[in-house]
Amino acid sequence: MFEILRSAFKETGMTAATGHEKLNKMINRPNILAGVSHEVRTQMNSIVAFSYLMNNERFSDNEKREFSEQIISSCEQLIGLFENFFDTASLESGSTRENLRETDITRLFESLTSEFRVFMRKKGHDNVVLIQEDNLPDKLMLKLDVARITRIISNLFRDALDSTSSGFIKVGCTYNDETITFYVKDSGQGFPRSSNLLLSDNPEIQHSESQDTYS
Structure with a gap:
């Protein structure tokens, strides 16, 4: 799933001109723009629809509160x-x-899984079990871009939750040979290819198992 991210990290010796050219090339990919356009329209339609419903007097305060959360x-x-x-x-x-x-x-991993459990309870996902898997020691100090890693894992978790109405979601972290791997697995049906377009051009990738590795 992180094919683009990994390939970009591996490249070296890139000049400013080359970087600008690659950026333009990526933004001009039809599938990238199609994916972004689809996702933006989906969320904007949801915002407009629920905003309209909130102004309808026939709905109760509890229903309007649910619309607000949406x-x-x-x-x-x-x-x-x-x-x-x-x-x-x-x-x-x-x-x-x-x-x-x-x-x-x-x-960090304990904090993330704790936040995920709170999020699931808040959203009422009672039919989904969150399973935490790791082989981490009591304390493991490494240099990471915490904000970026947190955002990636959180996005994977939310995608898994969206595709899993019942069953399980496994959030894991393994540390072997000075390499740390985060992963998210779920028992859901996966998600449409449009959700993958920002990170991969591979149509065969499914969300049932996503991971990224750092060393």
Whole structure:
């Protein structure tokens, strides 16, 4: 799923002109624009529809509160969509800046899974079980771009939750041979190819198992 991200990290010796050319090439890909356009329209339609319903007097306060939560959720997904797009654009152009800092990976992973459980309870996903898997020591200090890693794993988790009405979601983190791997697996049906367009051109990728590796 992170084919574009990994290939961009591996490239070296990129000049400013080359980076600008790669950025233009990526933005002009028809499938990239189609994917962004589809996702933006979907969330904007949701915002408009629920905003309209909130102004309808026949709905109760509780129903309007639910509409409000749907609007907030759509806004958050739009923000995440644009953050992912700009992240990918920066990586493709070679202009990304990593904010690396010493981080306790064990504590970070525990914090993420705790937030995911709270999110599931808040959204009423009672038919989905969150399974935490890891082989981390009590404390593991590594240099990571915490904001970027957190955003990627959170996006994977939310995509898994969207595609899983019942069953399980596994969020895992393994550490072997000085390499750390985060992954998300679910028992859902996967998600449409349009959801993958920002990160991969491979139509065979399914969301049932997504992971990224760092060393």
